[in-house]
Amino acid sequence: AQSVTQPDIHITVSEGASLELRCNYSYGATPYLFWYVQSPGQGLQLLLKYFSGDTLVQGIKGFEAEFKRSQSSFNLRKPSVHWSDAAEYFCAVGATYKDTGRRALTFGSGTRLQVQP
């Protein structure tokens, strides 16, 4: 069965500092991977996605993520964090229904990012 682990429940960084949020997945084949962001009181917005090809993918708001098959990871990065980046971030994995019998994305438990001035 597919699963997603986000080891960090809460991260605090200073504004202007770099950011890396960790995501590890478990899935037998090449996964489809997503990062979503949730601002307080809002729904989830897609930041970026990985399907195949270049393992470094660019997303919105200056975010990028790198797929590393050997480490089963898909970590999210941003070179310089802005106060408006404070939110909760979710990693998700998708799989082909015929392989898993699952028609839905599987989400990690989320990482809450706090940005200090």
Place this chain on the structure above:
Amino acid sequence: DAGITQSPRHKVTETGTPVTLRCHQTENHRYMYWYRQDPGHGLRLIHYSYGVKDTDKGEVSDGYSVSRSKTEDFLLTLESATSSQTSVYFCAIRSGDRGRSEAFFGQGTRLTVV
């Protein structure tokens, strides 16, 4: 933004009463989902639908039922609300169930059971 509307946005109800949450989409997407979000658990799938009148259970379906009589509407019903069902509920839609199909989310419904 994807055309997804959840109603109501907030609701307080008493233990033992039935509650229905509505998700309406204007994207004509085939797949619709109900998730609940609780601290420390992320998003957990309650039920989903892969077409009109075609629904299936997710990982936390006990105490919930769903219906989809039209492509655009997906209803989630709590048969007899309990305090453990206090949560934020999100509806999501996808154009397909292939792994690469991204999900689009509604704004959520905050439900409090007292």
